[in-house]
Amino acid sequence: xxxxxxxxxxxxxxxxxxxxxxxxxxxxxxxxxxxxxxxxxxxxxxxxxxxxxxxxxxxxxxxxxxxxxxxxxxxxxxxxxxxxxxxxxxxxxxxxxxxxxxxxxxxxxxxxxxxxxxxxxxxxxxxxxxxxxxxxxxxxxxxxxxxxxxxxxxxxxxxxxxxxxxxxxxxxxxxxxxxxxxxxxxxxxxxxxxxxxxxxxxxxxxxxxxxxxxxxxxxxxxxxxxxxxxxxxxxxxxxxxxxxxxxxxxxxxxxxxxxxxxxxxxxxxxxxxxxxxxxxxxxxxxxxxxxxxxxxxxxxxxxxxxxxxxxxxxxxxxxxxxxxxxxxxxxxxxxxxxxxxxxxxxxxxxxxxxxxxxxxxxxxxxxxxxxxxxxxxxxxxxxxxxxxxxxxxxxxxxxxxxxxxxxxxxxxxxxxxxxxxxxxxxxxxxxxxxxx
Numbered sequence: 001x002x003x004x005x006x007x008x009x010x011x012x013x014x015x016x017x018x019x020x021x022x023x024x025x026x027x028x029x030x031x032x033x034x035x036x037x038x039x040x041x042x043x044x045x046x047x048x049x050x051x052x053x054x055x056x057x058x059x060x061x062x063x064x065x066x067x068x069x070x071x072x073x074x075x076x077x078x079x080x081x082x083x084x085x086x087x088x089x090x091x092x093x094x095x096x097x098x099x100x101x102x103x104x105x106x107x108x109x110x111x112x113x114x115x116x117x118x119x120x121x122x123x124x125x126x127x128x129x130x131x132x133x134x135x136x137x138x139x140x141x142x143x144x145x146x147x148x149x150x151x152x153x154x155x156x157x158x159x160x161x162x163x164x165x166x167x168x169x170x171x172x173x174x175x176x177x178x179x180x181x182x183x184x185x186x187x188x189x190x191x192x193x194x195x196x197x198x199x200x201x202x203x204x205x206x207x208x209x210x211x212x213x214x215x216x217x218x219x220x221x222x223x224x225x226x227x228x229x230x231x232x233x234x235x236x237x238x239x240x241x242x243x244x245x246x247x248x249x250x251x252x253x254x255x256x257x258x259x260x261x262x263x264x265x266x267x268x269x270x271x272x273x274x275x276x277x278x279x280x281x282x283x284x285x286x287x288x289x290x291x292x293x294x295x296x297x298x299x300x301x302x303x304x305x306x307x308x309x310x311x312x313x314x315x316x317x318x319x320x321x322x323x324x325x326x327x328x329x330x331x332x333x334x335x336x337x338x339x340x341x342x343x344x345x346x347x348x349x350x351x352x353x354x355x356x357x358x359x360x361x362x363x364x365x366x367x368x369x370x371x372x373x374x375x376x377x378x379x380x381x382x383x384x385x386x387x388x389x390x391x392x393x394x395x396x397x398x399x400x401x402x403x404x405x406x407x408x409x410x411x412x413x414x415x416x417x418x419x420x421x422x423x424x425x426x427x428x429x430x431x432x433x434x435x436x
């Protein structure tokens with residue numbers, strides 16, 4: 001059997017895991033594919049590390065272009081990361097007729113439209129299961145498993161670092177910085193955790209899922225993105241008293257007016273399965289018209305879970321490598337000439353429920369003023385919590401949960417509440433999703 005020859009770019013955490021798992025399970029994988037999948041060349045700037053991982057059993061180089069241009073290579077695995085050098089190498093591999101497998105969500109979020117267009121023109125495949133959700137097969141589900149459905153919305157926990165931090169804050173009553181420090185100590189957060197804690201990593205992944213769910217181009221630049229750095233312990237406690245848990249959710253929803261694309265801290269009813277996803281685990285909840293709700297849960301990062309997805313892509317590419325390009329599954333699930341120009345909605349037009357925490361004077365008539373302000377904007381209250389002040393305090397926390405309304409209405413109401421003489425602080429507000 002003629003082997004499928006593979007070039008590996010980057011042999012760090014994911015690259016070494018991919019090399020190890022592929023070689024450990026080679027016999028089983030060969031039985032599934034019908035041909036061996038063999039990594040024949042590895043490119044990495046750290047040749048000593050590459051030699052240590054591979055035992056010197058493959059050709060090593062510190063010039064990745066020699067791999068992307070090698071006429072004997074069938075598939076290039078890009079595991080370098082980033083979106084500058086990686087973009088150049090992926091486009092070079094495509095230009096040289098190589099199929100590509102990548103785990104690089106930032107690259108595809110930023111340059112995916114260009115990369116998929118180039119691949120379509122050269123009749124090669126770009127597979128990226130590992131780019132979203134680590135070892136969770138959510139890309140496969142969106143592109144193939146749910147193809148009979150009209151997808152209505154997706155809500156996902158797709159960043160393990162932030163989920164760990166929020167879980168620790170809730171379970172142990174610690175503040176954000178303490179939880180972040182522990183995440184870094186355990187290796188769950190990078191030395192510079194900005195992409196994680198500010199929601200950028202989740203936004204990269206959401207842009208890809210939305211494209212496949214709704215047949216639109218990748219719109220990372222239009223994802224509304226908020227992180228968790230301002231989350232306070234008080235809001236986690238009050239949310240729990242009202243029956244909710246706080247998660248960083250990536251949400252996309254198809255409405256008549258357009259598509260919502262947003263990443264932000266979100267209150268979720270504690271009875272929902274996704275509300276009980278803890279630690280560094282990931283979960284993606286998909287609502288579709290025929291099948292209803294489906295939940296995809298598992299490890300969203302790590303050497304071997306991500307390697308599992310990379311190798312699954314290798315197997316898919318190997319099975320289709322001789323197929324007519326027109327018979328292959330489209331990169332973004334829809335045929336390239338069938339992508340729509342559906343608008344992306346502004347946040348002011350998003351409709352959801354809200355949690356508001358106000359610091360108000362403890363005196364008669366104050367709550368009536370707040371209720372009137374909300375009512376003037378067409379906002380109704382579905383639940384409320386008043387925290388009795390101590391004898392020494394003249395103000396109290398007052399928490400309300402609203403029914404569904406627009407973001408425009410809630411922002412207007414908040415501005416009016418903060419203008420009251422009885423309001424002692426900025427209103428803390430969070431979005432809510434009942435996911436029903």
